[in-house]
Amino acid sequence: MSQTSRPRDTDRKTRVHLTFFDRTKFLALFLLVFFVLVWAGMADNPLLTFSDGIREIANSKSWLLVLFGIEVIRQLHFGLAELLAPYHGIWVKYFNFIDRLIHKLSDWNRYRLSRVIKALLLVALLAVVLGAIYKETPVKALFLAPKALWSALPMLGQLLFAVFFIIIQFGAMFWFLSRGGIDTYFPDDIRTRFSDVWGQDHVLNRIRENLLFLESPESIEAHGGYVPGGLLLWGPPGTGKTLMAESMAGETGKPFVFVDPGAFNNMFFGVGVLKVKSLFRKLRKLALRYGGVVVFFDEADSLGNRGISTQARSAPAVFGEECHGGAYLAPTTAELLMRDAFVAGTAGGGGGGMGTLQALLTELSGLKKPRGFFNRVLRRALGMRPKNPPKYRILVVMATNMPEALDEALLRPGRIDRMYRVGYPSKAGRIRTYEGYLSKVSHSLTPEDVDKLATITPYATGATIKDTINEALIMAIRNGRTSITWSDVIKAKQLKELGPSEDVEYIERERHAVAVHEACHGVMAYLVRHHMSIDLATIEKGSDYLGMVASIPPDDQFTRWKSEYEADILVSLASLAGERMFFSGDNSSGVSGDLESATTIASFMEGHWGMGSTVSSHASNRRFEVGAPGGGKPRDAKDDSKALRVALADRIEDNLAGLLTKSEEILRENRSKVLALAHALEAHKTISGEDVIAVMEGGVGPLVDGRPYSNPENIALIESYHDSAVVAHLGHKKPEIALPVFEA
Amino acid sequence: MKSLKAASLALAFSILAVSLLAGCTSHPSRVYAKSSKAGTYFTVPYGWQKISQSELSKREAQSTSQGASDRAAAVMWQEAYSPSKLITPADVFSLKAPSSPIAFVRVRSLLPDEINSVSYNFLRDIFVPLTTWLNSTSDSSLAPLPMTKFTYLNEFEVADKNSHGVRSIFSFTGSDGVSQTFDQSALVSDDRKVMYVLLVRCTTEFYQKHAAEISKIADTWTIRGAK
Numbered sequence: 001m002s003q004t005s006r007p008r009d010t011d012r013k014t015r016v017h018l019t020f021f022d023r024t025k026f027l028a029l030f031l032l033v034f035f036v037l038v039w040a041g042m043a044d045n046p047l048l049t050f051s052d053g054i055r056e057i058a059n060s061k062s063w064l065l066v067l068f069g070i071e072v073i074r075q076l077h078f079g080l081a082e083l084l085a086p087y088h089g090i091w092v093k094y095f096n097f098i099d100r101l102i103h104k105l106s107d108w109n110r111y112r113l114s115r116v117i118k119a120l121l122l123v124a125l126l127a128v129v130l131g132a133i134y135k136e137t138p139v140k141a142l143f144l145a146p147k148a149l150w151s152a153l154p155m156l157g158q159l160l161f162a163v164f165f166i167i168i169q170f171g172a173m174f175w176f177l178s179r180g181g182i183d184t185y186f187p188d189d190i191r192t193r194f195s196d197v198w199g200q201d202h203v204l205n206r207i208r209e210n211l212l213f214l215e216s217p218e219s220i221e222a223h224g225g226y227v228p229g230g231l232l233l234w235g236p237p238g239t240g241k242t243l244m245a246e247s248m249a250g251e252t253g254k255p256f257v258f259v260d261p262g263a264f265n266n267m268f269f270g271v272g273v274l275k276v277k278s279l280f281r282k283l284r285k286l287a288l289r290y291g292g293v294v295v296f297f298d299e300a301d302s303l304g305n306r307g308i309s310t311q312a313r314s315a316p317a318v319f320g321e322e323c324h325g326g327a328y329l330a331p332t333t334a335e336l337l338m339r340d341a342f343v344a345g346t347a348g349g350g351g352g353g354m355g356t357l358q359a360l361l362t363e364l365s366g367l368k369k370p371r372g373f374f375n376r377v378l379r380r381a382l383g384m385r386p387k388n389p390p391k392y393r394i395l396v397v398m399a400t401n402m403p404e405a406l407d408e409a410l411l412r413p414g415r416i417d418r419m420y421r422v423g424y425p426s427k428a429g430r431i432r433t434y435e436g437y438l439s440k441v442s443h444s445l446t447p448e449d450v451d452k453l454a455t456i457t458p459y460a461t462g463a464t465i466k467d468t469i470n471e472a473l474i475m476a477i478r479n480g481r482t483s484i485t486w487s488d489v490i491k492a493k494q495l496k497e498l499g500p501s502e503d504v505e506y507i508e509r510e511r512h513a514v515a516v517h518e519a520c521h522g523v524m525a526y527l528v529r530h531h532m533s534i535d536l537a538t539i540e541k542g543s544d545y546l547g548m549v550a551s552i553p554p555d556d557q558f559t560r561w562k563s564e565y566e567a568d569i570l571v572s573l574a575s576l577a578g579e580r581m582f583f584s585g586d587n588s589s590g591v592s593g594d595l596e597s598a599t600t601i602a603s604f605m606e607g608h609w610g611m612g613s614t615v616s617s618h619a620s621n622r623r624f625e626v627g628a629p630g631g632g633k634p635r636d637a638k639d640d641s642k643a644l645r646v647a648l649a650d651r652i653e654d655n656l657a658g659l660l661t662k663s664e665e666i667l668r669e670n671r672s673k674v675l676a677l678a679h680a681l682e683a684h685k686t687i688s689g690e691d692v693i694a695v696m697e698g699g700v701g702p703l704v705d706g707r708p709y710s711n712p713e714n715i716a717l718i719e720s721y722h723d724s725a726v727v728a729h730l731g732h733k734k735p736e737i738a739l740p741v742f743e744a
Numbered sequence: 745m746k747s748l749k750a751a752s753l754a755l756a757f758s759i760l761a762v763s764l765l766a767g768c769t770s771h772p773s774r775v776y777a778k779s780s781k782a783g784t785y786f787t788v789p790y791g792w793q794k795i796s797q798s799e800l801s802k803r804e805a806q807s808t809s810q811g812a813s814d815r816a817a818a819v820m821w822q823e824a825y826s827p828s829k830l831i832t833p834a835d836v837f838s839l840k841a842p843s844s845p846i847a848f849v850r851v852r853s854l855l856p857d858e859i860n861s862v863s864y865n866f867l868r869d870i871f872v873p874l875t876t877w878l879n880s881t882s883d884s885s886l887a888p889l890p891m892t893k894f895t896y897l898n899e900f901e902v903a904d905k906n907s908h909g910v911r912s913i914f915s916f917t918g919s920d921g922v923s924q925t926f927d928q929s930a931l932v933s934d935d936r937k938v939m940y941v942l943l944v945r946c947t948t949e950f951y952q953k954h955a956a957e958i959s960k961i962a963d964t965w966t967i968r969g970a971k
Contacts (some may be wrong), residue, residue: 045778046966055772079755083748239894 009385014088015081019187022383023075037061078383107390108288118374178274181263182282187290190250198436199429199462200240207231207244210418211252214292214395228417230364231394232300234403235422238463239258241399244422245296248397254292257283261299264356272356280363284392292393300398301405303357311387357407363578364396364415377493386668390424424461430454431463437469443484445555453489456535458552468492494536494686501540508735511682512725513583516541517590518547519677520578521571523670524663525551529567531560539681546590551689562611565601572598573656577664578674583726598659602652613651630672674716676709682739779821782851783968784940788961792847795833803833814855820938820964820970822850839872841922845946845954847961853938862939864910867930874912876958882951893917897925904967907931907940911962915948923948930963933969940967 009016037051039350048056058065081088102110123142130145131138175406195202213220213227220227233241249256259279264272279295297303308376370376370386379386398416400406410416425433431454438445445453454460460468469493472484522537532551539547572594579587605611667674673696680687680695687695687704694701698710710715717740728735774787777794800823804816824836828844836848854862868874875896894916902911909931915921927944944961951958 045776045785046781047787048776049773049962052772052774052776055770056776059772076755678853683782 013085014083015078017082018078018383023078023090024052026071027068027075027461030064030071032479034061034064034068038065070544086158096505105519106291108291109517111288119630167235174268174271177266177268177271178278181260181275182279183260184260184282184286185249185258187253187255187258190246190256192243192247192250193576194247194251197240198433199425200244200422201429203244203422206249206418206420207252210395211248212255214252214294215392217391217393221477227393229394229414230418231398232403232406232411232416233399233422234419235396235401235463236424237401238461239424240423240462241401241422242296243462245294245298245399247395249294249296251293252292254294255286255290257286257293258294259297261297264303266356270355273359276356276359276363283394284389287392287394288390292395294395295396297396301402315561349426357410361407361409361415364410389537424459427454430460430465433460433465434469437466438484439569441469441473441484442482445484445486445489449489453493455554456552457493464496468496471495497550498538499542499544501538501542502540506539506541508739509725509728509733511539512588512678512722513579513588513729515678515681516674516722517546517575517579518549518666518681519586519674520574521549521678522692523674523696524571524574524666525549526692527666527670528570529564530556531564531567534692536686537681537692538686540685562609563604565605565609565611566591566659569598569656569659570666571634572666573660573663574602577660577728578667581671582674582722583729588730598656599652602655602659606652606655607648614648614654618648630695671714672718673709675722676706676715679718679721679739680704680706680709705742714740714742775825777823777825777847777849779823779851781970782821782938782940783970784821784849784851784966785959785968786847786942786965788847788848789827789957791829792825793829793831795826795831795836797822798831800824800836803837807837811855815852818855819850819852822848822852824848839918841924841947842919842945843917845944845950845958847944848941849943850941851938854936856930859936862932862936864932867932867939868910869910870930870939871926871928871943872916874914877916893923901930902929904931906935906969907933907938907967909940913959915951925951925958925963927958929965931967938970 007580017184034057036055038050041056042048042053051402081091105113124138126145127142130136130141130148133148134141134144136144139693159419194208195427197204210228210231217227233244235241246256257279264275266272266275283293283295325515368388371389375386390661396416398406403411403419411419431450431712434450434453439451457465457468468489469484469492472488475491476482476484477487518537518539521535525532525534529551532553535550535552537549542548575594576587576591579591605613610617677692677695680691684691684703691701691704691706694704694706697710698706700706721735721737721740724735724737727733751875752872771790774790775792775794776785776787778785794814797819797829801816801819804819807816807849823834824831825847826842831842831844831846835842836846858866865875868878878896894914896912897916898913900911902909909928909929911927913925913927915923915925924945929940931940931941932938933940942965944958946954946958
């Protein structure tokens with residue numbers, strides 16, 4: 001048995017029946033006014049009889065009778081429409097016809113016209129009232145109005161002032177505080193176009209589609225769809241999200257409203273809500289006037305979260321000290337690990353809290369509210385329904401680099417319909433971007449050079465590329481040239497990645513120790529880490545590292561496998577294993593960063609990626625607070641030690657210990673290679689990946705000639721140098737043998 | 745059915761209201777003359793036309809008799825009513841017999857020298873030297889004005905809220921040879937600051953036909969005093 005809904009207005013055949021009060025309220029009002037006037041007349045004139053009074057008022061205030069008559073006719077009309085379906089049908093058709101005629105005017109013109117009409121009516125009403133007060137003609141009385149206002153002001157003003165003193169203060173303060181933070185750019189203020197955005201063509205194509213819908217909504221609405229109203233651009237910083245929004249503004253020819261991300265941080269509760277409301281009021285006005293508007297919320301995560309993060313995340317893995325451990329991981333992994341640390345800490349606080357987000361959500365898609373005093377109040381008083389507002393063409397674009405900080409109510413279709421990832425550009429995108437920025441300066445790079453450059457900068461964004469080219473230009477100028485060369489670009493890239501090298505010279509024994517440390521990393525990377533190639537190796541001290549071996553993935557690969565992660569751990573642990581091996585069990589604190597990254601990877605492998613001995617995901621276990629598999633107190637102290645080591649941390653430790661042993665073995669087998677690489681580093685300070693390969697394989701690299709290292713005599717020399725360095729290290733002295741020099 | 749009942753009820757309601765008003769769109773029975781400022785009210789029969797204060801004041805300003813301007817300045821309210829449109833302000837102020845009846849009301853504050861000398865005789869003599877005429881009724885030769893056939897018809901003392909005075913009805917024949925009847929009421933406020941005068945005059949012939957109508961005008965005269 002299905003329940004039927006209340007019939008819609010358009011389903012009815014007759015008009016909705018009014019209540020008795022609604023039918024008679026105006027009639028009663030007019031009668032009341034009439035008799036009040038009669039009574040006033042009789043009070044004024046003691047001779048006036050009741051019947052004569054009625055006659056007198058009927059003659060002098062005949063407009064009242066006219067109004068009464070109109071109301072009677074109106075009520076009869078309503079009554080007929082309620083009883084006779086054909087009559088009602090005729091009127092509905094007539095009103096629809098008038099509606100269609102009026103809607104031939106654009107929304108903006110209709111609004112302007114109605115505004116003018118209302119203003120004229122108000123002025124006319126005021127003139128009539130003043131005319132009655134001053135017993136002049138209405139028009140003349142209008143000119144007396146300022147004088148009247150001035151004379152009435154003292155009393156009126158004092159009254160109002162006394163009543164509204166505090167309210168005005170607060171209101172003014174809030175209004176004032178809620179201003180600002182919103183910039184409007186009109187078409188042709190902006191010169192950026194889609195052609196100025198490089199490397200993100202797949203996103204641009206989708207955005208173009210969205211803009212098409214903004215320009216001509218009929219293309220989709222005529223077929224029963226609706227225009228998608230919200231767009232989210234998310235991705236790492238510097239990939240061009242804001243630039244894309246700007247180019248949208250330039251392409252679309254509609255006004256572009258830029259909302260400053262800090263605008264919603266406020267001191268008092270409620271100011272943010274006011275700001276959201278005033279922003280959307282402004283947007284609606286612009287949308288009516290120009291036929292559409294684009295609003296851009298930059299750094300939307302400052303606005304879009306409800307305050308408390310719902311999930312607790314696992315321990316942070318912050319990088320930085322000593323060995324610059326994070327550089328051994330791909331930036332995507334690094335991001336992943338850093339993001340874990342930060343989400344727990346962002347707690348929206350002043351920006352998103354206190355109802356601002358809720359106000360934003362309602363404005364984006366709440367109920368369609370009829371607007372305007374006349375529309376809502378007057379029409380309802382006369383028994384008519386208020387008109388619904390016109391369709392506002394507002395396109396909301398949000399940009400953020402932390403989409404998980406956004407509230408999920410914001411991300412549902414209907415508010416944010418499309419979420420586009422603006423990620424690191426692909427190789428083709430990078431090439432295009434390099435070419436774009438290079439075309440603005442004078443350079444001597446060939447297309448192959450650009451290709452190679454794009455290959456060795458896999459995680460470059462538009463911002464970093466622009467910066468690199470600029471830095472290269474600065475370097476060229478510093479050297480007295482105005483044209484960029486290949487070496488300028490490479491040096492600029494290294495500068496960007498590693499930071500400027502500090503002008504310190506290590507003492508010999510420390511230099512040797514650092515070189516051995518880095519050589520272990522390098523050799524291990526060369527031997528086991530096949531999914532990445534070495535970019536450079538250096539022992540020049542940087543701001544937060546002593547030495548560095550940087551690697552890059554040669555192709556854009558989007559999945560990582562267990563074997564690859566194990567190789568990563570081996571590379572990280574190589575320094576610890578190597579130091580212990582080469583310095584007789586001693587090792588420096590510089591391995592702390594390496595150990596941290598190794599442990600993090602191992603933890604993820606064990607607990608999240610199913611690369612360990614358990615299957616359950618640690619993340620889920622934590623959320624449901626069920627604990628890791630195998631954890632808990634040992635049942636019996638006499639149990640086998642192996643049985644005890646089943647807790648998660650213990651399993652990680654076991655994994656790492658196993659891998660440490662493995663890396664020791666590998667290094668022991670390749671002892672000479674390590675020392676050779678250490679020698680090359682000490683000799684040349686910074687060498688490229690090709691140089692490393694040259695040393696390993698005995699070839700010739702761009703900087704280093706690797707052939708001497710295949711010669712056993714040279715190896716013996718290096719070994720003896722190493723021994724003396726170890727002795728010096730133990731005795732805190734200078735090594736007795738100097739660094740050997742080889743000729744080709 | 746409920747809505748139908750309500751609809752019919754509303755209809756009845758409106759019909760009642762409309763008929764109430766429609767029945768009253770006939771003209772009022774009388775013309776109400778009043779001045780709220782002066783606190784004076786009276787009625788004249790429907791159809792009488794008003795001669796406004798501005799017209800009368802303009803005419804009075806042209807008068808050259810002694811003290812006229814002072815008296816004119818002291819006027820608070822004056823109006824005249826007559827059934828005929830042909831009556832002009834000049835006719836109101838002259839003593840010639842009017843072709844149609846004239847009801848003339850005048851409220852003015854008393855001048856300083858008048859305040860001390862106000863008396864019933866003063867009130868009677870406001871338009872014509874009635875006291876003198878009364879004293880010399882038999883001897884027409886002693887009359888200061890060329891007048892004949894003076895007949896004193898009636899006199900009342902009238903008192904209203906805050907005012908008192910005398911109403912005299914008499915007829916005489918003036919220099920134009922037409923006999924006219926005066927129904928004059930003159931009151932002074934109790935504080936002797938304001939004087940209220942109502943004069944209804946017409947030809948004696950008219951008066952004999954419509955005495956009741958003429959009397960009624962003065963009968964309705966009510967003085968409440970200035971607010």
